Amino acid sequence: MSLLDLRRSPLLLPAMLGAGIAALAVGWYGLTAVPEPVPRIRYVEGVVGAPQRVSPLFARGNQPDEDLATLVFSGLVRIAGDGTPLPDLAEAWEVTPDGRTYSFRLRGDLYWHDGERVESSDVAFTVASVQQPGFQGPATLALRWAGVEVQAPDARTVIFRLPEARADFLVQTELGVLPEHLLSGLSVRDLLESPFHQAPVGSGPYRLVALSPGRALLERNTSYHHGSPAVDEIELRFFPHASELEAALARGDLDGALLEEGRHAQAAAVLERRPDLRAVELPRNGFTVLYLNNGRPPLDDPGTRRAIAASIDRDALLALAPGWAAGASPIVPPSWAHSPVSAPGPAQAAELFAHAGWLPDAEGALALGGRVLSLSLITNAAPDRVALADLLAEQLRRQGVVVSVEAVPAVELVGARLAHHDYDLALFGWEPGVDPDPLSGWHTSQIPPPGRNVASYQDPDSDRMLEQARRTLDAGERRALYAAFSERFVDQAASVVLLYPRRTYLVPASLRGLESGLLFRPGNRFRDVHAFSFEGLD
Known part of the structure; x- marks a missing residue:
């Protein structure tokens, strides 16, 4: 029922x-x-898209697959809402002082959905599958596991040896584990095309009992190692478009749905017709950023960058992104590594421009040595992004900056303009990994090609903080280093973090056990699904 x-x-x-x-x-x-x-209780959610391969190795980028993989599979660790690794299949782990060897001890009550025991050899098999030459899954996944040696000396012990110490390795072990007894011996191509992905066997809180292009039905795993879920069944119904999902939700055909980004108005319309629902705003692991090209004059001057950054009224930007949050730090809240930082605002902008030598000319435009401060702002040609760029340009013009706006396809923006430093200002988004380490985006060594430091930010102090934070395994020390880096990032105006996006999760008002936390992937809304229950139906 x-x-x-x-x-x-x-x-x-x-x-x-x-x-x-x-x-x-x-x-x-x-x-x-x-x-x-x-009566058996079934919870029904809507999802945009269609399932393709329900596998932790191949699900990346397709929400139906990711949602199902989250419900069906388990990793050595699971990730809390603030990004902290928690025990999952592993009950404990140890790390050698040099940070290169991790030893995990599996729980003793682990079973696959077919009743077979989960053992350390399954973990080794999963990692070996990712490390196969020609692996058909995400290249980033293969890269993270490259060079990692895996041993399974007994049924409950897994040992990883790393080429070098990496503080972000622990979160990497959230990778869902596959059953060796069902998949061993398959080639790279056969693994990709295996019918297993349509009828997967995992060790997660729910087992998949039916799958079609339009729906998936899952039943609770009564042998789940964190306790049998209270909700007997979960049904996911798949829709080709967000508007169709929202219409079904408004009609009462669904119990809930995680709406796509930027659907705040649609969520409000649904809630008007569905008083039995409530909205939970879940922060996405990412931010909207105004890149400042540190390698191109006049933005190679920190003082000019500070004045540009101060010209931006983040609160005014929220009118175009209701439900989101204003930001300044390059580490997304509520990450365990996030520390609030303050940044100067429009009231200080004129003084900062003057301090950098920019003064209004006869026509009110800022000028220095006879040169007018004229900048181009480029963004991808998505309507919401263009509207935000126009508002940013208007805010800069109020301070006397001459600004033009250009919108291009996202592929051109990333591949031709950002990667080749061909811009002044660029409005785009940034998505860090599960670990909050921002080194890949802001360290001098990551300036393209081939890195991701498209702002060409170069600062020895920042480099030192980021390097030290990547090496140390002490969470308190890492947090302090990231707090110092965030302050330095804002002080140097490396670029300008503007907004932290959120996604609206419409759920029954009676739902209990849902904890807000970062969405590293959409499926993270199910991180505590085994604790879900409904008031009045306990």
């Missing part, structure tokens, strides 16, 4: 309770009475 059935039949739940009381009374007075069966 789904939540939809209960909602559409308001007399059904009292009737069920009444039947149970009656059965109890009969059972007390007459030993031959048969109690009423307890």
Whole structure:
């Protein structure tokens, strides 16, 4: 019985309770009475897209696959809402003082959905599959596991040896583990095309019992190592477009859905028709950033960059991105590594421009040595992004900066303009990994080609902080280093972090057990699904 059935039949739940009381009374007075069966509860969500391969190795980038993989599979660790690694298949782990060897001890109560035991050899097999030459999954996944040696000396011990110490390695072990007894011996191509991905066997909180292009049905795993989930069944229904999903949600055909980014108005419209739902704003692991080309004059001057950064009114930007949050730090909250930083605003901009030597000319434009401060702002040609670029340009013009806006396809922006430093200002987005380490985006060694430091930010102090934070395994020391880096980032105006995006998750008002946290992937909304329950149906 789904939540939809209960909602559409308001007399059904009292009737069920009444039947149970009656059965109890009969059972007390007459030993031959048969109690009423307890109804099974099914929770129904909508998802945009269609399933292709339900596998932790191949699901990246397709939300239906990622959602299902999250529900079906488990890793050695699972990631908390602030990015902290927590025990999952592993009950404990140790790291050698040099940070290069990790030893994991598996729990003793681990079973695949087919009843076979989960063992350390399954972990070794999964990593070996990623390390195969010609691996068909994401290149970034293969790169992260390159050079890592894996041993399984006994059924419950897994040992990883790294080429060098890496503080971000632990979160890497969240990779869902595959069953060796069902997949061993497959070639790279056969693994990619295996029918296993349509009927996967995992060790996660739910097992997949039916899959079609339009829906997936999952039943709770009563042998789940964190405890049997309270919700008996989860059904995911797949829609080709966000508008169709939202219409189904408004009609009452769904119990909930994680709406796509930028659908705040649509969420409000659904809530008007569905008072039984509530909205939870989940922060996405990323930010919208105004890149400043540190390698091109006049933006090679930190003082000029500071004045540009101060010209931006982030609160005004929120009018174009309702539900989002204003930002300044290059580490996304509520990450364990995030520390709030303050940045100067428009009230200080004129003074900062003057301090950098830029003064208004006769026409009100800022000039230095007879040169007008004229900049181009480029962004990708998405309507929301262009509107944000126009507002940023207007804010800069109020300070006397001459600004032109150019919109190009995202592929051109990234491959031709950012990668080749062919811009002044660029509005785009940044998505860090699960670990908050920002080195790849802001260290001098990462200036393209081939790195991702497209702002050409070069600062020895920042480099030192980032290098030290990547080496140390002490979380407190890393947090302090990232706090110092964030302050330095803002002080040097390396670029300007503008907004932290959020996605609206519409769920039943009666849902309990949902904890807000970072969405590293959309499936992270299910990180505590085994604790989900519904008030009144416990």
